[in-house]
Amino acid sequence: MSDHRTLPCTAFAGDRLLAAGPLADVALAVKAAGGDALVFEDATGRVIDLDLRGSDADILARLAPPAEPAPRGRGRPKLGVVPREVTLLPRHWDWLAAQSGGASVALRKLVEQAMRSDGGKQTRRAAQEAAYRAMTALAGDQPGYEEAIRALFADDRTGFARSIEGWPHDVANFVTTLAFRSY
Known part of the structure; x- marks a missing residue:
């Protein structure tokens, strides 16, 4: 399980940058500043609600990942394999079953191939969505907001x-x- 305390975040008090860095550090900075801030997850632009009650140790304890669940009997947890349900038509299952290595191997190969061939479109879209979320929360009433949104999704850096x-x-x-970072 990932440790949320290290999640890159940025906090704003109004339109002023209050803190940026790992969530644990940002949460403590927000508390020290009185707790009135918007905290953004940098990867997604989503606002994070923080419970700042209690001591610094209490806050950090709430941000800690939950205890690891007992290992499952099936699958490959050491490899990070996550079981999920997939719904396909019978002809798709027939094709997957006929592939070398079976359905799981074939699906992993197809997903990897699709990820390599998208040319960064998904990464670009994720950056645009993150910027859009943050812009809406921080600057929805700023002059040029609508134009900035249009320029963002048109990938027009100059217009933005x-x-x-x-x-x-x-x-x-x-x-x-957020809008023009590269991963």
Whole structure:
């Protein structure tokens, strides 16, 4: 299980950058600043609700990952394999069953191939969505907001920069970083 305490986040008090870094550090900075802040998960642009009650140790304990569940009897948990349900038509199951290595191997190969061939479109879309979420929360009432959204999804960096020229510096920097980062 991933440790949420290390999740890269950014906190804003109004339109001012309050803290950026691992969630644990950001949460403690928000508490020290009085608790009135919006905290964003950098990867998705989603707002994170923090429970800042109690001591610093209490806050960090709530952010810790839950205890590991007992190992399952089937699958390959050491490899990170996650069992999920897949619904396919009978002809798809027939084709998968005929593949070397069986259905699981064939599906993994197909997914890997699709991931390699998308040309970064999914990564680009994820960055746009993250920027959109943060822009909506931080700058929905700023001048040029609608134009900035259009430029963001048109992948127009020049138009985006022009649209956010009058925005508060910290907000403009943050949404630009989210929008045009490369993974």
